[in-house]
Amino acid sequence: MIFVTVGTHEQQFNRLVKYIDKLKENETIEEDVIIQTGFSTYEPKHCKWSKLFPYSEMEKNIADARVVITHGGPSSFIMPLQVGKKPIVVPRKYEFKEHVNNHQVDFSKAVAERMGTIIVVEEIEKLGDTLLHYDEIVANMPSGLKSNNAKFNMVFEKIVKNLIGIK
Template sequence: MIFVTVGTHEQPFNRLIEYIDNLKRDGIISEEVIMQTGFSTYEPKYCKWSRLIPYREMVKNIAEARIVITHGGPASFIMTLQIGKTPIVVPRQKQFNEHVNDHQLDFAKAVADRMGTIIPVVQTNDLKDVIINYDEIVAQMPSGMKSNNKVFNDSLEKLVTELIRK
C-alpha cells in the first residue's frame, strides 16, 4: 500500500494528489493507495481518500504502507521516520500557490543533504521513477540517523581514564 499525506495547511496541494491519482489510473501504481487530501480541491477518482484522518489512523497507515509520500511539513515526515520508514517528500511550493513561501522546499533539501534519511522530490514528474525504483533507492541510502553517542562515549571514557591516571 502507498500512503499519501498532504497535511492540514489550508492551501490545496492538487499537484501531488492529482499526479498520484493519475499514476494509479494509468496502472503505474498497481497497489492500493490511501490519501489524506487535506484542503485540496481535486478529488481522487482511483485512490481511497479522506480530507482529514485521525492521528491513530495516520500512524496505522504509515506503519502498514510500503511507501509513504508526504508534503514537506516536518511533522509528517518525522513521524514517518520515527515509524521506521523512508518517506518520499514532495515539498509544497509557492509558485503553485501550495504555500506562502518555499520553506518546505528549503527544509526538505537541508534534511536530505545533512541527514540523508528522506527522498526529496521537487518536480512531480520525477515521482513516477522514484516510486518505481523506491526499494533500490532506499537500499542505497544510509541506514537510519547518524548518532554521535559512540563518539561522545569514547571521548568521555578517554577523559575519565586520563583523570584517573593523574
C-alpha cells in the same frame, strides 16, 4: 500500500493528489494507495482517501505503508522516520499556490543533504520513476535518524575510561 499525506496546511495540494491518482489510474502504481488530502479540492477517483485522519489512524497508515509520500512539512516526514521509513518528500511550492513561499523546498533539500534520510522530489514528473526505483534508492541511504544521546554516551564513556586508565 502507499500512504500519501499533504498535512493540514490550509492551502490545497492538488498537484500531488492528482498526480498520485494519475499514477494509480495508469497502473504505474499497482498497490493500494491511501491519501490524506487535507484542504485539496481534487477528489481522487482511483485511491482511497480522506481529507483528514485521526492521529492514531495516521500512525497506523504510516506503519502499514511500504512507501510514505509527504509534503515538505517536518511533522509529516519526521513521523515516518521515527518508525524506520524513508519518506518521499514532495515540497509544496509557492508558484502553484500551495504555500505562502518556497520554504518547504529549501527545508526539505537541506534535510536531505544534511541527513540523507529523505527522498526529495521537487519535480512531480519524477515521482513515478522514484516510486518504481524506491527500494533501490532506499538501499543506498543511511540507516536513519542518529541519536544524539547515544553519540554523547559513547564520547562520555571514552572520557571516563581515559580518566580512570581503562583502554
